Amino acid sequence: MWKPSQRIKYKPLEDEWPSKQEAEQSRLFSGIDLGPIALEQRTWIPAMVPWRASEDGFVTEDVLDWYGRFAQGKPGAIVVEATGIRDVPSGPLLRIGHDRFLPGLQKLVERVHSESDGHTRVLIQIIDFLGIKRRPEREKYLQRFLQITDELRERVGVVDLQEQGVRDLLCAMEDEQLESVLNERDWESLSKGHRERVTDEHLDHIAELPQVLPQLFASAAERAKRAGFDGVELHYAHAYTMSSFLSSTNTRKDDYGGSLENRLRLPLSVYRAVRAQVGEDYTLGCRFLAQECVDGGTEVAESQQIAVAFAQAGMNFISLSRGGKFDDAKQPKLGESAYPYTGVSGYECMPGYISDEFGPYGRNVEATAAIRGAVRDAGYTTPIIVAGGIHTFSQGEDLLATDRADVVGIARQALADPDWFEKVRTGCGGEVRQCEYTNYCEGLDQKHKQVTCNLWDRIDRDEPGIAMSKDNKRRLTAPVWKPG
């Protein structure tokens, strides 16, 4: 993970935790409507992929335990991890692209409702993503995968040379020379692994995304509704397909790229298709980026217009994240894929404790407040959810009191201590196990390993019935809270 050059080390924020009575009277623990559903409190666990699904995308016992453990803390809402809408293999990531996934997802919903005694609402984040390949070995890429075109021959200065001759010449080049003769895209495919973009309109399956995605999202959302989820969050954030359509870096030549009006066309058409399928009486919103935090990326002024368009279209909530793009991701190791949280934008998405003068806390608040302001000025009351480095009661309460957001997203802090919500609500805030923003969890995510928190994954490992990680070293869920 990238770290700011200032390298200032931050400690968890100290807080004057509220008494039970103060918590009861607080804004954070007051209810809010999200379209047709009501949250009992304005707290929200944003989506977090834990790498616990089966290899073919089904809900496992470990998935149930993961969400069940969060539900024991009784937050206002839990958003289930990014779940794939297509019926294609995608490793141990949850999928919702076919009815065969329904029984597992139904169990997940039941588990959250029962473990929270009905206090927590459960939504699911649904996602589409494009193809990405691992970083290849140099020789293999140049001999097998690279397309030898006339343009390339010209740049190498060997217009009449047979394909194999060109390949051998390229293999013999130093990296610097090779970079100068390959086009930017081929060099990226060699040095980072090939990654599809929404602008690859020469590929049929990319050109036709605007025609196929609305129905894919709509079918997935309809399944989510049938599984009993209280709502659906369309994943329009970070490094994935829908975010790439919204991005100011989207230069598609058709009606879906270029101007903001064009870039909004597919996200709105997906929303409308989903809405038509699930009906008006179902909670439907999206997560998108307040700022992309990459060169040429979308800035707050455009995100304000995007949010107003979504509110106008009828979304029941808008959740805002920041950064998390492939554009500035670090070069992966050989045989590994690029990970969109390794550059500056990744830092802005999941800020760590080694930071700059601003620090890791609430970096997304200002942008969120500006976007919420624009939505309110346009006359819409759509609830706005903020996330990023929020882990004390005062932080949450303050940003609600100052009208900078309507619901407070707490991701890594909820992982560090799933009982945060119950502890704070019942006047036991002093017992919270505070997140230290070390990003150990995010490092596991990057390696596609089961995500845990280093503050608890080695504690009481001999407790009976504890599920352990594949390497048998870490417990998979946080120890049970024993008050006092």
Ligand SMILES: Cc1cc2nc3c(=O)[nH]c(=O)nc-3n(C[C@H](O)[C@H](O)[C@H](O)COP(=O)(O)O)c2cc1C
């Ligand atoms: C392990 C891990 C997995 C994540 N997976 C997702 C995801 O599936 N979808 C998503 O929108 N954000 C994902 N995020 C980002 C979080 O939802 C959240 O925006 C981010 O961690 C910042 O909030 P925090 O400071 O409260 O942790 C993930 C974060 C972590 C740490």
Ligand code: SF4
């Ligand atoms: S590993 Fe635990 S303490 Fe570290 S950032 Fe993740 S949740 Fe927070």
